[in-house]
Amino acid sequence: AQKVTQAQTEISVVEKEDVTLDCVYETRDTTYYLFWYKQPPSGELVFLIRRNSFDEQNEISGRYSWNFQKSTSSFNFTITASQVVDSAVYFCALSNDRGSTLGRLYFGRGTQLTVWP
């Protein structure tokens, strides 16, 4: 079974603070893919990053960084020096390589991040 858990339902920070969004996943597949999406109040889903199960390198993109650890089945997302525009719901998602469910995304429940000025 594929499962994504985002234990943090809501997080509030003040601008310029760093914040980490947690994501823990469950899968029996050896090949799988992890994603983060941002959903601002306008509602669209904005792709942030994709990671495959063979690539445990951490990644940094501007103020965003991701920490993928297979040993703990976690794919955490850190925003450095948060800004008000970062306020959104953030979803972690998982997909596998099985033919029958190829490309289907299993989403976590999301974390509502509010950044106060």
Added chain:
Amino acid sequence: AAGVIQSPRHLIKEKRETATLKCYPIPRHDTVYWYQQGPGQDPQFLISFYEKMQSDKGSIPDRFSAQQFSDYHSELNMSSLELGDSALYFCASSLRARVQNEQYFGPGTRLTVT
């Protein structure tokens, strides 16, 4: 660059009515996915199509049906609408061969059932 187009963007229907949501994938994409996101919920997979054939089915109610046409656009048909069908419906498209690298979401259709 062309993106996934969904129409209409907003739709208001009454209980027991029918609704049709349309999705136009990115040109040359052969795979379409439909997701339903209820208020305060995460997106839930409904159904997908590859080369005009249903490829995967999730938690789609029997009152819903969908298909992919020869031009690769897809339609989600919803009948006997219930209040609980009020949600944001997303369509995503990809090239099946690159689905794990590139899956693009449309802006969504917000359906309100009154």
